[in-house]
Amino acid sequence: MKTYIATAIATAVLVLLPGQVLAQNPKSVEKATLGGKAVTLSYSSPSVKGRKVFSPAGPIAKDPNYPVWRAGADSSTTLHTETDLDLGGLTVPKGDYSIYVSLADVDHWELIVNKQTGQWGLTYNKANDVGRVKMTMAKPAAPVELLKYTIADGKLTLAWENYSASVAIAAK
Numbered sequence: 001m002k003t004y005i006a007t008a009i010a011t012a013v014l015v016l017l018p019g020q021v022l023a024q025n026p027k028s029v030e031k032a033t034l035g036g037k038a039v040t041l042s043y044s045s046p047s048v049k050g051r052k053v054f055s056p057a058g059p060i061a062k063d064p065n066y067p068v069w070r071a072g073a074d075s076s077t078t079l080h081t082e083t084d085l086d087l088g089g090l091t092v093p094k095g096d097y098s099i100y101v102s103l104a105d106v107d108h109w110e111l112i113v114n115k116q117t118g119q120w121g122l123t124y125n126k127a128n129d130v131g132r133v134k135m136t137m138a139k140p141a142a143p144v145e146l147l148k149y150t151i152a153d154g155k156l157t158l159a160w161e162n163y164s165a166s167v168a169i170a171a172k
Helices: 001-015 018-022
Strands: 026-036 038-044 073-081 086-088 090-092 095-102 110-114 129-134 135-138 143-152 154-163 164-169
Touching: 026 143, 026 164, 038 143, 090 129
Parallel strands: none
Antiparallel strands: 026 038, 038 073, 073 095, 086 090, 086 164, 095 110, 110 129, 135 164, 143 154, 154 164
16 A cells, blocks of 8 residues: 555656656756846756766767757756847847757857747757857856856856856847
């Protein structure tokens, strides 16, 4: 009887909370105010765990959309903006978007803003792209263990492992 109850509870957890059970990376949120309006990035923050994540044999290269990367882990990274944005010269109307990064050249990233939202991060459809912008690359002062987004000083920055990439961000 105890085995039956334990199995039923485990099954209920898997059925009712699949995203929570599958998600293995801490949820993170970066918030900023631009032009008096909220801008929010929501993402799961994977850890380097001693891996060379951006190498040809690394975990990102194994994603089915590679060289497009979900720019986080688990569910797609989302951008919510209550104002129109100028993102590195790309106009992004207020609303909700998914964020991806093209790693076609690992030393020269492109940020991708995509209209599809609510999907698991490995789902990507180029037809839904709002656009792509080149990112400015830098090397962080020290390796970044947990993927981190920041919006500060007029820049949206993504840092992880030995890479930091940023793009100008401003309210339109």
